Amino acid sequence: MSSTPPEQAAPTLSQEAGHSVLTLPEHILEVLSDSGEGAQKCGQSFGAVSAKMGNGAWTVEIIPAEIQPPPRTPDGASGVRIRIGTQKITNWGNRTKLAIAFNDQVLLSRHRLNALADDAIILLDQAPENHDNPQVRQEWIEALEELSSRNYRLIKVPLEEECLKIVDNPRQGKNMFALGMLSWVYLRDLERVKEQIAHQFRHKAKAVYERNVRLLEAGVSWAEQNLDFRFDIPTTTPDEDMVVMNGNTALGLGAMAAGLEMCSMYPITPATSVSHFLSESFDRLGGMVHQAEDEIAAIGVALGASFAGKVAFTVTSGPGLALKTEFIGLAVMTETPLVIVDVQRGGPSTGLPTKVEQSDLLAAVFGQPGDCPKVVLAPSTIEECFHCMITARRIAETFRCVVMVMSDANLATGQQPFKRPTLDPRWQSVQPDLSEVPVGTEPLQWDPETGLSPRLIPGQPGGMFTATGLAHNEGSHIRSDPENNQRTMELRSRKLAVLQSTLKPPVVVGPEHADLLVVGWGSTRGAIEEAIEKGQQEGLSVAALNLTFLSPLQPGLGEIFENYKKVMTVEINYSDELDQPYINAENRRRGQLAWLLRATTLVDVDCWTRVFGQPLCPGDILDVIRGKLAAGGQS
Amino acid sequence: MSENCGTLMGCGVEDERSFSMDDYSGPLARWCPGCGDHAVLAGVQRLLAKEQLKPERTVFVSGIGCSSRFPHYVDTYGFHGIHGRALPIATGIKLARPDLDVFAVMGDGDCCSIGAGHWIHAIRYNINMTVLLLDNNIYGLTKKQTSPTTPQGFASNTQPRGSFLPALDPIQTTLGVTNASFVAQTADWVPSHLAQTLEAAHAHPGFAFVRILQRCPVFTPTIFEEAAMNTDLTELLEHENGVTDEALKGVYPHTLYHDPTDIQEARRLAESSSKVRLGVFYADPGHARYEELRAVPKRTAEEKIALLNAEIDRYAV
Incomplete structure (x- = not known):
């Protein structure tokens, strides 16, 4: 991370007190493991339970590019960050306050990324300390030495040892034990946690469920006997029905709510889980997931189905989008309705396949040879992942055009509660009229x-x-x-x-006139708006704008921009910076939305972008805003 | 035929229309004089008239190339796609609308080169459609480049000292793919055989692959010359479940009685290059068909919403 984000006052913990409960408006925690140890299942279950209890929540998965990378390596760290709060949570926040790590090496990866707050509490499995392998013992010593540069409160936990009392293979138990610890620390409703486990293992034998509940209860009881802190993030009972799911599930449900009847796809991370979800239930609704032989066939089948009277869609990510280029041109030329979901990941080429990026915007808008006008829109929340599919289907059909939906890896796996949609039969496509x-x-x-x-x-x-x-x-x-x-x-x-x-002009968050307007698109919305809000609290003159439509752009942008002394975009894609060698204002390559806005409005739109393979932190954005405003009049 | 044709003429109501070959004719075909594609077009129109296929229920899908102009010249629905991708489009049409009668028309570059991946998988899907490979052994529209089926040694603009590699045999390839269900070969210069082969292919429930040896008078005038002129080089594959043509026996001295359900023998015949074999190599209607395996119930909007609400319940807070 480029800067140290400001942190809220750390909780003061009494070491002596038995079970002090600290009440906080929000907290950020992470579960970290080797791949295959189930940290994500643990964390996502925790996030879902928290949301169901009435917390605001946002989860972000940390996924290595391999299925089973070598264990005990920082690069192989697999896990999840969960940010919960009393109010709505729109992004993953700044730095983690509590981490459960299944070994020292995966913890190091987050330490090195500066992802952990200086005063973070760390619950670390102590098994490596007395491991049979001297190399592991040595790594443990070195890791603890490295970690000691910060004021972490490191608590050794006999995670493996305790799990071995219940299961033969602790790799399949630690995550549920950890879930039990977290459930105790955060005062979670254990019945709800058990319901979540039952749902998770609904396709498995009852004995599997029972074993996992034993692990959970063991975790609860260990925490109760050994930990001296608890955090209460008060829940609120929402006044409307809520649902909680990740963005890819929301896209799939949205597709069904929109009356789309054919999802033709080829496996690609991080888009594929849309089809996993749909494969379970789409056919009962009269729909079909067709796994084609390649990305090109996937869009070809969708196009054929649309020509024959459906509106079909395909889900892909950057490399797949590249392969679909020629067919996109054919759909545009033949005016065949088609919805293309691009769950963006790090590029170019294979890039960072499991990590977030927003680098496909210009490829989506301009990436096909010949003039290829099409609609491009971007959901910015999990809720919008659901509703944008209805919008996309309707536009595709009404305008006989291609609609591209630009999601990303952050939305794909992130869970967030939102208002339960009230389904409307008018959202459904009508059956083809063959008169x-x-x-x-x-x-x-x-x-x-x-x-x-x-x-x-x-x-x-x-x-x-x-x-x-x-x-x-x-x-x-x-x-x-x-x-x-x-x-x-x-x-x-x-x-x-x-x-x-x-379309209506987009709505500015913050003052109508200010020194700076920060423009974003897609999943960065929550982090940008949180940064703006904090900035305003500091007295900074700044507002934010999120664009849902990228092609065509929403109307009125030029007029809006006139009300701000400076306009800049914040994006997760690459741009040159002026202090780099050879880079000047003329040859500088800019953030993709910045290119687009400069070209269409002739306003000197600046940008700040990062390609860290992770979501942006509101604290970093706030630092950028401070810097930009401090730089004075010129942009 | 159709389950969802409540609003259609011809469904529940006696369709009294009758169609002649002319009713299937589109604008004048713009292929070169003497191009074998003209003969294929005539053969297909003859099939359409013979089977009285409803023009609005019939879809011709093609890729890019000389032969891929085909849909424009037939007065049915059509989709003139992109190079190599006729089969994915046809697959999508048929999955969405099993009630439609789908034909795919491809050239040898289209099917066997740029579209080869789709070809292999479409054979395995075994979706009910009639698939015509118009094989002139050359890239025509781009002006004489070597194709996968160009005979070894044949000079082209890209391999002027002769094609380097032995030609790919589309019959052998198709017969080698798991779940292949119908494989036949015919030639543009034997109209009655062409017509009967098309009929057998169209009647076959599954992916019916017909390779049509097709003369290109501009770029490969010599390649099929001998086969077309010297009847001694041809062997007709005859069977009551394939093609039988008594009249042709007077012209072609060699006829082999071949049971098209015998895939081993079909593969052996395809590999033996002693003769140009015309007829049905393989036909077995018993193969699994993807569109049947994937049939889904029809749901009204209200039914979908009820099911979807139950789905959303799983995520309720």
């Missing part, structure tokens, strides 16, 4: 003003036509004359302007 087509109807009967045209579906008598990627006229007949080509490009492009005319 006879009046004589003279053309397959692309463009309205000359809007470029919109009704869709003909195979099965409609009298409507026969051949969709083609070649330049064509209203009849979908191949035409190469200059006037036709110019006019059809205009009409396809016009649809975006028509869509834009139906």
